[in-house]
Amino acid sequence: MLQSTSRGIQISGAFIIISMSSVMIYWNSYQTKSADITIVNLTRQTTEISIKTCLKNPPSLGHFVFHHFNGTLEDLNNKYQKYKPELGGKFKPLECQEREKLAIIIPYRDRQRHLMDFLSHMPPMLLRQRVEFTIFVIEQDPQEKFNRALMMNVGYLEALKQDNYSCFIFHDVDMYPINDNNIYKCSTSPRHLAVAVEKWKFRLPFRGYYGGVVAYPKAVIEKTNGFSNFYFGWGGEDDDLGARLAVVGLKFVRPAAVYGRYATPVHGKDKGNPVSKDRFRLLGNAKSRIWYDGLNSVVYNVSKIEKKKIYTHIHITVDRQKLEENVKLKNIELEMQHLKSSPINKQ
Incomplete structure (x- = not known):
């Protein structure tokens, strides 16, 4: 269990951390004690943001026809x-x-x-x-x-x-x-x-x-x-x-x-x-x-x-x-x- 304490913050719904390579979403339940907030029972889902690598053998390839080009x-x-x-x-x-x-x-x-x-x-x-x-x-x-x-x-x-x-x-x-x-x-x-x-x-x-x-x-x-x-x-x-x-x-x-x-x-x-x-x-x-x-x-x-x-x-x-x-x-x-x-x- 990961715990984090922050002073003077109100949280509802989701706690989100964004980095350059991924988006991490922490769904949480929490308890409040005066001005302190203690986050407990965090579960984590990570969605990676990246550009996909090209396939070695792309689809829809086959025979095609050569034509002379007459333009500029x-x-x-x-x-x-x-x-x-x-x-x-x-x-x-x-x-x-x-x-x-x-x-x-x-x-x-x-x-x-x-x-x-x-x-x-x-x-x-x-x-x-x-x-x-x-x-x-x-x-x-x-x-x-x-x-x-x-x-x-x-x-x-x-x-x-x-x-x-x-x-x-x-x-x-x-x-x-x-x-x-x-x-x-x-x-x-x-x-x-x-x-x-x-x-x-x-x-x-x-x-x-x-x-x-x-x-x-x-x-x-x-x-x-x-x-x-x-x-x-x-x-x-x-x-x-x-x-x-x-x-x-x-x-x-x-x-x-x-x-x-x-x-x-x-x-x-x-x-x-x-x-x-x-x-x-x-x-x-x-x-x-x-x-x-x-x-x-x-x-x-x-x-x-x-x-x-x-x-x-x-x-x-x-x-x-x-x-x-x-x-x-x-x-x-x-x-x-x-x-x-x-x-x-x-x-």
Whole structure:
């Protein structure tokens, strides 16, 4: 029994204490003695006030259709205004509290129509999935050949300067999911999401294909040192990614093909992105480069950051010569550290 005495107070009905986290209601009977009041026989009921956590698998998800978008960016801004995104395109579920912060990284150059389709198609799906997310568009200047993997490194590093994201999805701008049961979240293993792609008749082109859309938890990206910086031009970087995972003892997991379905509109070859003539040579030593060719050696310059209403657009320039020199220096640095720490040099 809890007793409390207060001088000069009259109480009837309920004694209520309110804290920041809960409301506690004490129903009481009491006796009075002159100016003193003694509260006796308290029973307690507590009602917690909290925001519920988002469900791992939200209801009412399923197949939906991809449509080309013919409007303007301002049309999209108006469309998503009701969801109250923060400047830079940070969306949060209005109904619940999400467990993780998701950064979607898009390597980009000269794909305005595809980007508009992406911005029209993706946020509604992610909002149905109750995901907290920000879309980052990483655009490389046209002076150098397109380097998709390097831009994924840049996207990772620049996104972390904005917020403490725990999950990263690296996404081609021309792939559009058509089943929102393909949940855009991370697990402890990297996830390959683009399992059944329209341009390959909704099948994997080959068993070891990891391209298009992959989801990485932050810890795994750090473990693999991100991605290689050397793949200028088309091809090779996805296979290099598979080699890195093998080095650290990890494998991709995939959703069922019925869920991992993507529409892929037909388009011509990209200017400034010819097939890489070096890709097979690079793949030959991919496993040995993991420790010095990646996040710890990437070199780039951010020329502009545009925080738009529904996404963040980061413009970068790349000096290939400086990049290659820095990667070589990182290799030498690691070799020197290894020599210093060897048992022979410690004697």
